[in-house]
Amino acid sequence: METERERREAEFLAAYDPRAFAPVAVTVDVVALTIRGGELCVLCVRRAEPPFEGEWALPGGFVREDEDLAGAALRELAEETDLPPTPHLEQLAAYGAPERDPRMRVVSVAHMVMAPDLPEPRGGGDAAEAAWRTVAEVEQGEALAFDHARITADALERARSKLEYTSLATAFLPAEFTVADLRGVYETVWGRPLHAANFHRKVLSVPGLVTDTGRLTESGGARGGRRARLYSAGPATALHPALLRPAAPEPRSGR
Amino acid sequence: METERERREAEFLAAYDPRAFAPVAVTVDVVALTIRGGELCVLCVRRAEPPFEGEWALPGGFVREDEDLAGAALRELAEETDLPPTPHLEQLAAYGAPERDPRMRVVSVAHMVMAPDLPEPRGGGDAAEAAWRTVAEVEQGEALAFDHARITADALERARSKLEYTSLATAFLPAEFTVADLRGVYETVWGRPLHAANFHRKVLSVPGLVTDTGRLTESGGARGGRRARLYSAGPATALHPALLRPAAPEPRSGR
DNA sequence: GCAAAAGTGTTGAACATACACCCATGA
DNA sequence: TCATGGGTGTATGTTCAACACTTTTGC
Numbered sequence: 250m251e252t253e254r255e256r257r258e259a260e261f262l263a264a265y266d267p268r269a270f271a272p273v274a275v276t277v278d279v280v281a282l283t284i285r286g287g288e289l290c291v292l293c294v295r296r297a298e299p300p301f302e303g304e305w306a307l308p309g310g311f312v313r314e315d316e317d318l319a320g321a322a323l324r325e326l327a328e329e330t331d332l333p334p335t336p337h338l339e340q341l342a343a344y345g346a347p348e349r350d351p352r353m354r355v356v357s358v359a360h361m362v363m364a365p366d367l368p369e370p371r372g373g374g375d376a377a378e379a380a381w382r383t384v385a386e387v388e389q390g391e392a393l394a395f396d397h398a399r400i401t402a403d404a405l406e407r408a409r410s411k412l413e414y415t416s417l418a419t420a421f422l423p424a425e426f427t428v429a430d431l432r433g434v435y436e437t438v439w440g441r442p443l444h445a446a447n448f449h450r451k452v453l454s455v456p457g458l459v460t461d462t463g464r465l466t467e468s469g470g471a472r473g474g475r476r477a478r479l480y481s482a483g484p485a486t487a488l489h490p491a492l493l494r495p496a497a498p499e500p501r502s503g504r
Numbered sequence: 505m506e507t508e509r510e511r512r513e514a515e516f517l518a519a520y521d522p523r524a525f526a527p528v529a530v531t532v533d534v535v536a537l538t539i540r541g542g543e544l545c546v547l548c549v550r551r552a553e554p555p556f557e558g559e560w561a562l563p564g565g566f567v568r569e570d571e572d573l574a575g576a577a578l579r580e581l582a583e584e585t586d587l588p589p590t591p592h593l594e595q596l597a598a599y600g601a602p603e604r605d606p607r608m609r610v611v612s613v614a615h616m617v618m619a620p621d622l623p624e625p626r627g628g629g630d631a632a633e634a635a636w637r638t639v640a641e642v643e644q645g646e647a648l649a650f651d652h653a654r655i656t657a658d659a660l661e662r663a664r665s666k667l668e669y670t671s672l673a674t675a676f677l678p679a680e681f682t683v684a685d686l687r688g689v690y691e692t693v694w695g696r697p698l699h700a701a702n703f704h705r706k707v708l709s710v711p712g713l714v715t716d717t718g719r720l721t722e723s724g725g726a727r728g729g730r731r732a733r734l735y736s737a738g739p740a741t742a743l744h745p746a747l748l749r750p751a752a753p754e755p756r757s758g759r
Numbered sequence: 760g761c762a763a764a765a766g767t768g769t770t771g772a773a774c775a776t777a778c779a780c781c782c783a784t785g786a
Numbered sequence: 787t788c789a790t791g792g793g794t795g796t797a798t799g800t801t802c803a804a805c806a807c808t809t810t811t812g813c
Contacts, residue, residue, distance in 0.1 A: 273567065275528045275600070275611045312528065314609060318600040343598040343613040345530070345573040354569060356530045356611070358598040429764075447803060449766065454801095468811080474764025475810030490801075684792075702776065704793065709774095723784080729791030730783035745774070760813105767808075775800075782793075 274350075276357045277322045278309035278397065280341065280404035281330070283367045283381065284421050289437050290381040291401060292329060292370060293393070300351050301394035305387075307401065308379070309357065322360035329370045329379045336364040337420035341404055349396050361404045363420040409438055414491040416458055419482035425462060427477035428452055439494055451492060457485025529610045532577045533564035533652065535596065535659035536585070536617045538636065539676050544692050545636040546656060547584060547625060548648070555606050556649035560642075562656065563634070564612065577615035584625045584634045591619040592675035596659055604651050612650075616659045618675040667693055669746040671713055674737035680717060682732035683707055694749055706747060712740025 281292035293305045308329050312321045319338055326332060338360060345356035370379035382390075384405060392398050411417045418434045419426075432448050452458055459480035466476045536547040548560045563584050567576040574593055581587060593615060600611035625634035637645075639660060647653050666672045673689045674681075687703050707713055714735035721731045 273528065273530045275530060312600070312611070315602055317602060318598060318611070340597055342595055343573060345567065345613065347570055347572060356567070356573070356613070358600065358611070427765090444803070445764080446766070446805090451802085470764055470811080472763055473810090473812040474762090475766080477765060493802095495803090682792085699776075700791080701778090701793075706775085725784080725791055727790055728783090728785040729789090730793080732792055748775090750776095762813090763811085765808100765810075768806085770804090770806105771802105772804105773800100773802075776798085778795105778797090780793105780795080782791105784790085784792100786787105786789090 272353060274353060274355045275312045276309055276355055277312060277318060277325060278307045278344075278357050278359045278400060279322050279326045279362055280307060280359065280401055281326055281362045281364070281367070282384075282404070282408060282421075283364055284434060284437050285366060285381055287433070287437060288383045288385070290383050291387055291404075292326070292367075293380060293382050293387070294329060294370075295378040295380075296394055304394045305382070305391070306394035307359075307397045312358075318358050319360065322358075322362070326362060330367055331371075332367070333364050336362050337417065338362045341400070341407060344396055344400060346396070357400075359400045359404070361407065363408070363417065365421055365423050409494070412438055413493055414488050416482060416486055416488060419459075422482075425464075425479045425481055427466060427479060428459075429477060431459070431480075435492070441495065443495070455485070455488050455490065455492070457483040458488060459483050527608060529605075529608055530567045531564055531610055531612045532567060532573055532580060533562045533599075533612050533614045533655060534577050534581045534617055535562060535614065535656055536581055536619070536622075537639075537659070537663060537676075538619055538622045539689060539692050540621060540636055542688070542692060543638045543640070545638050546642055546659075547581070547622075548635060548637050548642070549584060549625075550633040550635075551649055559649045560637070560646070561649035562614075562652045567613075573613050574615065577613075577617070581617060585622055586626075587622070588619050591617050592672065593617045596655070596662060599651055599655060601651070612655075614655045614659070616662065618663070618672065620676055620678050664693055664749070668748055669743050671737060671741055671743060674714075677737075680719075680734045680736055682721060682734060683714075684732060686714070686735075690747070696750065698750070710740070710743050710745065710747070712738040713743060714738050 279292070283290055283292075292308060294308050296302050296304055296306050308325050310321075310325045312318065316324065318340065322338060323332070323336075341359040341361050343356055343358045347354060349355065349357075367381075370381065384401075387393065387398075387401055388405070393401065408417070412435060418431055418438070421434045421438075422430055428449050429445070431452060432443055432445060435448070436443055460483045462479045462481055464479045466479060469476050534547070538545055538547075547563060549563050551557050551559055551561050563580050565576075565580045567573065571579065573595065577593060578587070578591075596614040596616050598611055598613045602609060604610065604612075622636075625636065639656075642648065642653075642656055643660070648656065663672070667690060673686055673693070676689045676693075677685055683704050684700070686707060687698055687700060690703070691698055715738045717734045717736055719734045721734060724731050
């Protein structure tokens with residue numbers, strides 16, 4: 250009978266003490282990416298409290314009792330900057346090395362957010378200051394607090410890889426954009442120039458990547474050039490065929 | 505001066521009370537995959553305690569204070585079955601919906617493990633019983649406890665996808681194997697037959713996927729056929745070019 | 760007109776797919 | 787000797803990178 254089992258479950262839950270387990274905190278950290286002035290930027294905050302007081306870190310904080318992980322990530326991010334209505338958000342990974350936070354055992358679930366050209370951050374919350382820093386600075390500049398340099402590196406690798414086989418690049422662009430705008434996203438994130446003519450054809454040949462609005466830009470480019478067609482993001486999320494990264498510059502020797 | 509800052513950090517940590525935060529438990533769940541008799545199988549345990557007492561679930565449990573997440577996953581798995589010295593293990597994702605466990609707030613970090621033809625599980629630990637169940641059963645059979653059906657589905661999607669562009673398939677095979685063995689892994693995981701001759705050529709053409717041992721199988725196949733070359737897993741982890749899945753058979757109206 | 764950017768044509772290389780075929784082995 | 791599976795040859799079509807070229811705009 251199910252009633253007996255239900256009674257046992259109810260009894261078990263009533264006697265259950267959540268504090269009996271070793272205290273482990275769960276936080277979210279957010280790698281927020283945007284493109285500002287042709288540079289890929291990541292949102293950083295300067296820590297206002299120990300540990301790592303005064304150092305750069307990723308925005309993040311404790312998960313509250315009633316929210317899910319993605320919700321916590323968006324809440325923490327919204328404390329620092331204004332967000333568009335539906336930014337792209339995805340979970341990256343959980344980081345849980347025992348000594349990654351000196352205060353106590355903390356498992357952090359890292360998330361990645363992409364949005365078009367976000368405004369200057371506010372620096373509210375428990376951060377002393379918030380700023381967009383270019384990934385060039387962060388990737389080879391001074392280290393971030395905790396294991397945030399590793400989290401950022403993982404996020405960038407994931408982002409670079411997902412441009413190849415998903416329509417993620419459109420998350421960096423406004424509702425309407427040109428093929429050259431889209432190429433700019435790929436060139437900025439991958440950090441290398443692409444062949445404009447072939448890129449153009451490839452983008453239009455992937456079904457569902459972009460949809461033609463029928464309109465053109467108001468004027469040509471700043472330094473001349475003809476007016477470009479305007480597109481909006483298409484319905485496809487997975488790209489077939491993929492837009493593969495050109496092979497990394499050969500480290501000498503033939504093949 | 506750094507001394508002042510260090511003093512402040514030490515003072516802060518001494519006054520820090522880890523129990524001040526809402527109790528959140530962190531667990532690991534493991535999707536262990538192996539191939540037994542030409543079928544892709546996932547390790548399941550029958551729960552010995554409420555909640556979901558008597559139902560199938562994934563092996564898993566609480567993370568201990570001194571171990572990292574991957575270590576916890578391997579420990580939980582080793583309680584149920586014998587493991588090879590270095591099985592392939594990777595983190596899948598964190599699952600943290602507020603109501604996913606009726607006892608308390610539990611964030612679970614799911615992992616995926618692949619190993620060649622593992623033995624029958626022991627069913628130790630806090631499980632009443634452990635067994636290899638085919639993914640066919642699990643994917644469309646009765647539901648698993650908690651959100652474990654979703655976790656399993658995510659793991660299978662990840663595994664199927666990673667066969668395309670990584671050398672993950674060799675994790676299902678012993679140290680030495682034939683091209684046909686490797687093809688068997690792809691066919692089993694993808695659930696569809698592949699063109700033997702073209703697969704053969706493609707595998708050998710991908711640099712670093714397999715390395716020729718120079719030896720042959722002791723005898724031909726069970727139903728005749730010539731002896732096959734033996735290969736071992738090559739140094740490559742990413743595959744260039746990728747071994748893409750053949751296009752899915754056209755969706756005939758419903759699914 | 761000239762430079763710059765959008766967009767098209769074309770070609771040879773790389774790659775995928777299909778089919779034919781030979782080779783070696785078990786029964 | 788025949789069925790079975792391992793392994794190779796080759797034809798055909800598709801995708802891709804490179805380069806040349808035309809079109810349209812700002813200055």
